Amino acid sequence: METIIKIEKLHREFKMGSETVRALKGISFEIHKGEFVSIMGTSGSGKSTLLNILGCLDKPSAGDYFIDGISVSKLSRDELSTIRNRKIGFVFQSYNLLPRTSALENVELPLLYNNTVSSDERRERAINALTQVGLADRMHHTPNQLSGGQQQRVAIARALVNDPVMLLADEATGNLDTRTSYEIMSLFQELNSKGKTIAFVTHEPDIAIFTSRTIMLRDGNIVKDEGIKTLSARAALDKLPVSEDYDITVGIQNEIEN
Amino acid sequence: MKFRNHIKIAWQALLRNKTRALLTMLGIIIGIGSVIAMVSLGQSSTKGISSEISSMGTNAVMVMRASQTEGGVNIGSGNVQTLKATDVEAILAGSSNISMASPVVKASKQIVYGANNWPGAISGVNEAYLEINKYEIASGSNITADDVRNSAKVCVIGKTVVDNLFKNGENPLGTVIRLGRIPVKIIGILESKGQNMMGMDQDDIVILPYTTVQKRMLAINYLHMISASAVSENVSDLAVADIESILRRTHKIMEGNDDDFEVRTQQQILDMLSTVTDMLTILLAAIAAISLLVGGIGIMNIMYVTVTERTREIGLRMAVGAKNKDILTQFLFESTILSIAGGIIGMFFGVGLSFTVSTLLDWAFVLNIPTIAVSFIVCAAIGMFFGWYPARKAANLDPINALRYE
Numbered sequence: 110m111e112t113i114i115k116i117e118k119l120h121r122e123f124k125m126g127s128e129t130v131r132a133l134k135g136i137s138f139e140i141h142k143g144e145f146v147s148i149m150g151t152s153g154s155g156k157s158t159l160l161n162i163l164g165c166l167d168k169p170s171a172g173d174y175f176i177d178g179i180s181v182s183k184l185s186r187d188e189l190s191t192i193r194n195r196k197i198g199f200v201f202q203s204y205n206l207l208p209r210t211s212a213l214e215n216v217e218l219p220l221l222y223n224n225t226v227s228s229d230e231r232r233e234r235a236i237n238a239l240t241q242v243g244l245a246d247r248m249h250h251t252p253n254q255l256s257g258g259q260q261q262r263v264a265i266a267r268a269l270v271n272d273p274v275m276l277l278a279d280e281a282t283g284n285l286d287t288r289t290s291y292e293i294m295s296l297f298q299e300l301n302s303k304g305k306t307i308a309f310v311t312h313e314p315d316i317a318i319f320t321s322r323t324i325m326l327r328d329g330n331i332v333k334d335e336g337i338k339t340l341s342a343r344a345a346l347d348k349l350p351v352s353e354d355y356d357i358t359v360g361i362q363n364e365i366e367n
Numbered sequence: 368m369k370f371r372n373h374i375k376i377a378w379q380a381l382l383r384n385k386t387r388a389l390l391t392m393l394g395i396i397i398g399i400g401s402v403i404a405m406v407s408l409g410q411s412s413t414k415g416i417s418s419e420i421s422s423m424g425t426n427a428v429m430v431m432r433a434s435q436t437e438g439g440v441n442i443g444s445g446n447v448q449t450l451k452a453t454d455v456e457a458i459l460a461g462s463s464n465i466s467m468a469s470p471v472v473k474a475s476k477q478i479v480y481g482a483n484n485w486p487g488a489i490s491g492v493n494e495a496y497l498e499i500n501k502y503e504i505a506s507g508s509n510i511t512a513d514d515v516r517n518s519a520k521v522c523v524i525g526k527t528v529v530d531n532l533f534k535n536g537e538n539p540l541g542t543v544i545r546l547g548r549i550p551v552k553i554i555g556i557l558e559s560k561g562q563n564m565m566g567m568d569q570d571d572i573v574i575l576p577y578t579t580v581q582k583r584m585l586a587i588n589y590l591h592m593i594s595a596s597a598v599s600e601n602v603s604d605l606a607v608a609d610i611e612s613i614l615r616r617t618h619k620i621m622e623g624n625d626d627d628f629e630v631r632t633q634q635q636i637l638d639m640l641s642t643v644t645d646m647l648t649i650l651l652a653a654i655a656a657i658s659l660l661v662g663g664i665g666i667m668n669i670m671y672v673t674v675t676e677r678t679r680e681i682g683l684r685m686a687v688g689a690k691n692k693d694i695l696t697q698f699l700f701e702s703t704i705l706s707i708a709g710g711i712i713g714m715f716f717g718v719g720l721s722f723t724v725s726t727l728l729d730w731a732f733v734l735n736i737p738t739i740a741v742s743f744i745v746c747a748a749i750g751m752f753f754g755w756y757p758a759r760k761a762a763n764l765d766p767i768n769a770l771r772y773e
Contacts, residue, residue, distance in 0.1 A: 166686065166766050187690045194688020201770070205683040209383040219687035221372045228371075267687070 112175075113274050113306045114140035114163065119172035121158050132158040134329040135172065140275070140308060145301040145339070147309045147317040150326035159326065160310045164197055164277050165189045177274045194222050198268025202280035204260045206252040212239060212263045213248040219271045238266035242296060258289035265296060269305075276300070276307045282316055288349055294319040295342035319345075373693075377700035384673075388705060391669045394662025395709030395749070396716060399742050401655035403717025404724070406738045409648025411721070411730040413641050418731070419563075425600045427499060427633040428465070430454075430593035430610060435627050448589040449618050449627050452577070455493075455593055457617050462609035464602045469496035471592035472580045476547035478532060478573065485531040487546060487573045491580025492594070497523070497557075499596040502574075507540045507555030510576050518578040522546075523555035525570035549583055551575065603632045659749065662709070667753035670702050674761040681761050682769025695762035702754025703747055710746030714739055 121133040132155045140146055150156040161167035162174060165181055168189075174181045177196055184192065193199075198219075206215050216235040220226045226234070239248055242262040252260050261281060268276050278297070282290035298319060301307050309320055317323050319342045325333035381388045432447040455468045472491035477484050490496070493515050497504070504523070514521050524539065533539050539553045560569040581587055597606035607630045614620075614628055674681070681694055689697075718734065725732040 161767050164686070166770075187692075190685065190688050190690040190693075193686060199686050201683075205679060205686075205770070207379075207383070207680060207683075210379065214379065218684070221376055222684075222688040222690075222693060224369055224372075271688075 111142040112139050113142050113144075113177060114138075114308070115173075115175040117173040119159075119162065119174060120170045121155075121162060121167070122170045132329055133162075133169070136326075136329075136331050137172075138324060138331065138334055140306060142274075142306055143301070143304050144322055145297070145307045145309070145320045146322045146324060147311055147320040148324045148326065149311060149314070149317055151312060153328075154326040155329040156310055156312070156326050160277065160279055163275075163308060164199060165192045190222075194219060195271060196274045198265075198271065198273035198276045200261070200264050200268050200276060200278040200281045202283040204252070204257075204264045204284075206260055206263055206267075208253070209251055211249045211251055212244060212255070212266075215252070215263055216266045216270050218267060223271065234270050234272075235266070238270040239263070241269060241300070242266045256289075257285055258292055261285065261289075261293055262296065265293075265300075269300070274306060276305055278307065278309045280311055281309065282311070282313070288346065290316065291342050291346040291349065295346060298339075298342050373696050373700055376697050377704055380677075380697065380701055381704060387669065387673075391666055391705050392709035392712065394665035395659070395706050395746060396662075396713040398655065398659030398662035399710045399713030399746060400716035400720060401658055402652055402742055403714055403735075403738060404720040405651035405655045406648060407717065407721035407733055407735055408724055408730075409644065409651055410733040410735055411725045413644040413648065414731045414733055416640055416644060417637055425633050425637065426466075426597045426603060428595045428597055428603060428606050428610065429631045430595065430614070431629045431631065432591065433625070433627055433629040435625075447627055448587070450590040450593065451588070451617075452590060454590070454614060454617055457613050458593070458595065458610055461613045462606060464598050464606040464609050465595050466598045467495040467499050468593060468595035469493045469499055470577045470590045471496070471594050472577045472585065472587070473591045474580050474584050476549075476584065478528065479545040480532040480542065483532045483534060485528060487528065488571055489546060489573045489575060489580060489584070491575050491577035491584075493577060495596075496574065496594060499594050502560065503558035505556045505558040507553070509555055510574065515576040515578055517576075518582050519576055520549060520551045520579060520583070521554045521576070522551045523557060523574040524553055525557045525572040526559040527568055527571040528573060529556060546573070546575075547584065551579075597632075600634065603634050607632060659745070663706070663749040663753040666702050666705055666750065667757060670698060670754055670757035671760070673701075674698065674757045677761075678764065678769045678772040681764050682766050682772065685764070685766035686770060691762040694764075695758045698758030698761050699751055699754045702758070703750035706746045706750030706753075707743070710743055713746075714742065 116139070117137050118135045119133055119137065120131070120135050123130045123132060136159070148156060148159060158167070162169055165176070166189075168184075169182055172182075176192065179192065181189070181192065207218070213232075213235050216238050217231050220231040220234060236245070236248065239245055242265050244259060244262050244266065247255060247259060252263070255263065265276075276297075281297075282293050285293060294316060297307055297309065307320075309317075311317055318337065318340050320337070321339045322336045323333065324331055430450065432444045432450055434444040435442055435447050452470050455470050458465055458468050469492045474489040474491065476487050476489060478487035494510055494512050497509055507523070510519070510521055510523060513519070522544075529539050532544065539556060541553065543550050543552050545551070557570065557572070557574075563569050577590070595606070595610070597603040610630050611626065615626065618627055620626060684694060684697075718739075722732050
């Protein structure tokens, strides 16, 4: 299987005054094409540092990081920007959508920084991405006209629009209620089944169960890296009790039935 | 990155905060507006003054007496007696750049008519004087060359003199008035010219043949001034040079000695006055430029706040692939768009203001295209200059910290 991410003896150290904090202490792993990996760990485990390096926002102090065959360690700041633009799709906990800007324009954003994409193609790809996340009918809504789950879908569409080799999600369900979280996880599973490689950083075990492999970090070391039996988020969603105040159409139906 | 994309990004960002964008532009609008209004109004007033001077004849050349030193004693200019009527003839004969010339002998006598009297400012001149100095005859006639030859006791008077001597509305033409002890017949009345720009009444004048004034009133044989007219405005400098060389010859002034006369042109007076109004214009424009500077600082201030407020947005843009220079360009474009848009609105505001004011004050409206062009460039420069520091701050943010900024 094609290797998307290859990490070798990765170290990351921070100088805090006179002390040196060793956030990552020489970890190694690979992520292959089509994998759905959750990266888990408590705060202080080095999880965020790893995420920054995986996302090419930060560079390792020692060791090598290859994304899609490219060694990141020696790249300049501008070259890292290009890698982020072409190879990675970010999904954040707090969506990070531009306010007072339509969903479509939010999704177009990464392509604005890509010269090879014409404005027609940009629009077309943004519409496709929004269709993939099921928001084709909400294209011209601004973030404050969308629910949390919908906003996160827009963010996922934005991450998909540059056709990245890997989606990198940082606590992508952290701001959502259980039902919406499951919906988002179901969307991720759907994208994964179509071949998208996904790295999902979370500290919630009940979200990690929807992925196919878990890398557990503790104190800058990998303590566990194993394939797990994937649960279907769609099935989990169906098992959730129907809440009247949550889904208004169901509520109305109940009223009619009564 | 494509230029169009930069514009699009900056434009979208500005549209997200319309009110703020408008308020930020206000400083520039007022700044540019006042610079343009001040310069334009300054030029309108300059133009007004020069057209007033032109009405006195821009071709006019005056020969005055210069102060002289005799045997080591400076006798001032009042006692110089070297300017003669023959000089006028020499000038007319010797220079093709001079079209007309007239001797001027000044006298001051009480004018008496019946029970009324008036202090008369008498100018003894020849028949060309009125044309040189752009006086028109309202009724009657001008003095003639014959009058000059014969030292005729005739005069042409201005409206102020008429008003003060003929209070009952009699027809002055043909009447005899007394200038001191000498009876003089009024043969012409001048069209009113009003005040000149120094506030002097140009209608308070009595014109006589200079010979009459020289022989019958003052008993002198020299002139106080020569009033001449160059063929055109363009040759007035040549005319001055001609007069200087002719008079040095007729006055027999040795090489190296100072002239006993002084030649001035209307153009020099015009230049002097426009220097004053130009200075005023520059002063006003400088004050207006300060408000433009304040406007620029306003942009910097807002952009600075904006960068802090939009830290997360900057982080996100970096995360999805914006390079440092993309962020720098975005913020520079935002500030430049603000200042240019403000500049354009300010231009209309300034032009409108100066048009209104010059219309109300009945000045000639001057639209100065170079000023507007320069203001436009200054606007763009202000946007870039004051946008630079905040934009650099934005571009140098660390994406990791920016993304997590609360």
